[in-house]
Amino acid sequence: MNHILVTGGAGFIGSHTVDHLVAKGYRVRVLDSLQERVHPHGWPAYIPESVDKIQGDVRNRADWLKALDGIDGVIHLAAYQDYMPDFSTFHHVNTVGGTLLYELIVERQLPIKKVVLASSQATYGEGKYRCGEHGLLYPNSRPDAQLARGEWEVRCPHCNTELEHQRITEDTVNPHTTYGISKYAVEMTSFSLGRKYDIPTTNMRYSIVQGPRNSFFNAYSGICRIFTLRVLHDQPPVCYEDGQSLRDYIYVGDVARANVLCLEDERADFRAFNVAGQRGTTTLEYANMVIQTAGRHIEPLVNGDYRFGDTRHTVSSGEALQSLGWRPETPLEQVIAEYVEWVKEQPNLRDFYAETAQKMRAANIIRRAQS
Numbered sequence: 001m002n003h004i005l006v007t008g009g010a011g012f013i014g015s016h017t018v019d020h021l022v023a024k025g026y027r028v029r030v031l032d033s034l035q036e037r038v039h040p041h042g043w044p045a046y047i048p049e050s051v052d053k054i055q056g057d058v059r060n061r062a063d064w065l066k067a068l069d070g071i072d073g074v075i076h077l078a079a080y081q082d083y084m085p086d087f088s089t090f091h092h093v094n095t096v097g098g099t100l101l102y103e104l105i106v107e108r109q110l111p112i113k114k115v116v117l118a119s120s121q122a123t124y125g126e127g128k129y130r131c132g133e134h135g136l137l138y139p140n141s142r143p144d145a146q147l148a149r150g151e152w153e154v155r156c157p158h159c160n161t162e163l164e165h166q167r168i169t170e171d172t173v174n175p176h177t178t179y180g181i182s183k184y185a186v187e188m189t190s191f192s193l194g195r196k197y198d199i200p201t202t203n204m205r206y207s208i209v210q211g212p213r214n215s216f217f218n219a220y221s222g223i224c225r226i227f228t229l230r231v232l233h234d235q236p237p238v239c240y241e242d243g244q245s246l247r248d249y250i251y252v253g254d255v256a257r258a259n260v261l262c263l264e265d266e267r268a269d270f271r272a273f274n275v276a277g278q279r280g281t282t283t284l285e286y287a288n289m290v291i292q293t294a295g296r297h298i299e300p301l302v303n304g305d306y307r308f309g310d311t312r313h314t315v316s317s318g319e320a321l322q323s324l325g326w327r328p329e330t331p332l333e334q335v336i337a338e339y340v341e342w343v344k345e346q347p348n349l350r351d352f353y354a355e356t357a358q359k360m361r362a363a364n365i366i367r368r369a370q371s
């Protein structure tokens with residue numbers, strides 16, 4: 001394999017993956033639609049000169065065909081991700097876009113030797129828990145009536161006791177957002193068509209990815225950018241629920257290495273891997289780390305706001321990918337410090353979160369518990 005197409009290569013994970021591929025001597029092409037809210041100023045300057053850039057949409061056959069010409073490996077990262085209720089767009093971009101890649105490889109008999117796709121921790125939904133009496137459980141979303149009462153922990157559907165969260169392994173998925181469902185739909189399609197037509201395929205279930213170039217124009221998600229923008233504007237970071245929700249965070253450079261490892265290593269064929277961080281961190285702990293890194297004297301705000309559809313504790317196990325020789329090398333403290341420095345260098349910085357939060361409140365995505 002020599003010539004690699006990276007879709008979404010102008011974006012956050014895509015551009016770091018491109019850098020890693022170029023450093024390893026690959027010829028690289030990028031297909032990216034330059035989504036307005038991610039790239040309001042067009043092609044970002046960080047894409048290396050040697051990279052061939054095509055502006056196009058993964059929902060468009062002609063754009064795919066142009067981009068796939070002469071290519072022998074694909075890292076497919078272009079996707080739609082949001083919290084807003086435009087449900088069908090997730091399927092249009094993520095499910096249809098990914099399926100179209102396989103359709104064209106088969107239809108045109110393209111000599112693609114490997115496809116690596118960006119899946120997500122979102123395929124696990126609420127995640128993995130244990131009940132003392134009922135054993136391992138993969139519960140559904142917490143009922144909104146429970147959250148409205150300010151009761152945050154996940155409860156056993158059989159005996160209503162609080163459940164103990166477990167590190168999530170790759171074996172059981174249970175997506176409960178349209179985004180997560182769209183990602184799992186592409187996983188199943190890519191494995192099914194990949195096996196049938198002999199197109200080696202790997203799906204990467206990233207935990208929350210962090211690092212420079214995580215566009216701060218789109219503040220719908222991304223704890224690091226939201227908290228950093230708030231703190232740099234001397235505003236308190238808002239921790240949803242009680243600030244005790246656990247997540248694992250992974251550095252974008254570690255993710256880029258994982259993508260290229262799975263592109264190259266046949267042991268990864270037809271498998272889905274968690275790309276997990278070093279440890280679980282609470283939202284409150286994270287907020288305090290950002291405040292400390294930025295050197296501000298602010299207290300995080302825990303005011304009973306919660307995000308409809310959020311999960312409680314989502315921490316993945318990275319053991320399967322680690323068995324191929326990969327490690328999450330970068331500690332969270334270093335990731336936050338690097339991101340804060342990067343944000344400070346960006347021109348025209350606004351507290352984008354304030355506008356986004358207003359929209360999300362109007363759409364009833366951000367709600368407030370009664371107690």
Ligand SMILES: NC(=O)c1ccc[n+]([C@@H]2O[C@H](COP(=O)([O-])OP(=O)(O)OC[C@H]3O[C@@H](n4cnc5c(N)ncnc54)[C@H](O)[C@@H]3O)[C@@H](O)[C@H]2O)c1
Nearest residue numbers: 008011012013032033034035057058077078079118206209
């Ligand atoms: N960032 C995370 O924490 C995270 C976590 C889990 C999974 N993922 C997945 O990783 C991938 C990359 O995410 P990211 O964080 O780098 O996002 P990003 O928004 O920075 O990059 C995505 C890129 O895809 C492009 N794009 C969007 N729609 C497109 C379309 N229809 N056709 C062509 N290009 C299009 C955008 O312009 C952007 O450059 C996505 O598939 C995402 O679902 C990300």
